[in-house]
Amino acid sequence: MSVLTIERKVLEKNDDVARRNRELFAQHKLFVINLVSSPGSGKTSLLEQTLKHLNGSLRIAVVEGDVQTDFDAQRVAKFNVPVVQIVTNGGCHLEAKLVHDALANFDLKKVDLLVIENVGNLVCPANYDLGEAMKVVVVSTTEGDDKPLKYPGMFHHASVLIVNKIDLVPYVNSNPEVIKQNALRINPALKIFETSCTTTKGIPEWCEWLRSQTKVRDGSK
Amino acid sequence: MHELSIAENIVEIIHQHVDEDRLRDVRAVGVKVGTYSGVVADSLEFSYQAITAATPLEQSFLALEQISFVVECEECNQKLINDDGVTQCSSCGSFKTKIISGRELQVKDIELEDVKKELV
Known part of the structure; x- marks a missing residue:
């Protein structure tokens, strides 16, 4: 038997395309977030509220990933922002190549x-x-306060946590403080916001932060 | 469930390192899998077998090396195996820790059966 030593990352092909995406984003001074959560946490509702709040003051584009349907792109398009729907047909995640191809539909300078x-x-x-600047993970109050401890991997990779559906706390058995504590045990560097897309509580704070991050990278515009 | 595409990536890496006429000689393919690599070992092995069946790689198999999730505390300098994914130091309670391992997903090495010498 002979052994070839390889030591190569299995996902290096994806990482290469992600690097190219990141270079493209830097070239156009674009701030990019990757919004992740379990199904039904309110990512699209949060996005709708964000667009409502920031449209006009920031030029926003959206890439939607779903296993099936373009429902989310339709919801987002109502805000008159450029949007591309990626349908993965069963795929459980977006890959850098899919995002790279979607970028051709946008005028990144704008x-x-x-x-x-x-x-x-x-x-x-x-x-x-x-190729994103950061992952933003959304957890809603209806999912169980132990969610971060049950899915630590995602929280290791995220920079921001949004605790959503905060208006439902009186009706469900949830304590947002426990969600936050659990998340911080996984990743103490998380920046945390609490939001409700129904009452819009916390949306201005989240949007202000988003705007500040965008400005930092975009002094010229 | 993305182990199938992970397995496809592994096959591609093998093809990049092994000449086509030697693919039949590939045996163990060493892969490091961190606790939080997001990969289920059984399902990765199953996927690999499924896509290499009836190909020159059909006699090869994955030798998975599980890598524990280890954090190092910057306060008390202890290295801790926290396979529950918690980064907080379980010894002194500090949050000032860094992740040392447990997120790997890497092809380590490829074992090849030696070519049998033809009898003269």
């Missing part, structure tokens, strides 16, 4: 903020770098 809404899945999207 975009300040790109939001990539990943497929609802708290496991697989953690491993696929898309």
Whole structure:
């Protein structure tokens, strides 16, 4: 028997395309977030509220990832922002190549903020770098306060946690403080927001932060 | 469930390192799999077998090396195996830790059966 030593990352092909995406984003001074959560946490509702709040002051483009249908792209298009729907046909996550191909549909010079809404899945999207500046993970109060401890992988990779559906706390057995504590045990560097897309509580704070991040990278526009 | 595409990536890497006429000699393919690599070992092995069946790689198999999730505490300098994914130091309670391992997903090596010498 002879042994060839390889030591290569299995997903290096994806990482290479992600690097190219990242270079493209830097070249156009684009701030890019990758929105991840389990299905039904309210990613699209949060995006709708974000667009409502920031449209006009920031030029936003959206990539929607879903296993099937273009329902989310239709919801987003109502805000008159450029949007591309990626349908994965069963695929459980977005890959860098899919995002790269989608970018051809945008005039990146005219975009300040790109939001990539990943497929609802708290496991697989953690491993696929898309070239984003950061992952934003959404957890809703209806999912169980122990969610971060049950799916630590995603929280290791995220920079921001949004605790959504905060208006439902009186009706469900949830304590947002416990969600936050659990998440911080996995990743103490998480920046945390609490939001409700029904009452819009916390939306202005989240949007202000997003705007500040976009500005930092985009002093010239 | 993305183990199928992971398995396809592994096959591609093998093709890049082994000449086509030697693919039949590939045996164990060493892969490091971190606890938080997001990969289920059984399902990766199953996927690999499924896509290499009836190909020159059909006699090859994955030798998975599980890598624990280890954090190092910057306060008390302890290295801790925290396979529950928690990064908080379980010894002193500090949050000032860094992740040392447990997120690997890497092809380590490829074992090849030696070519049998023809008898003269």
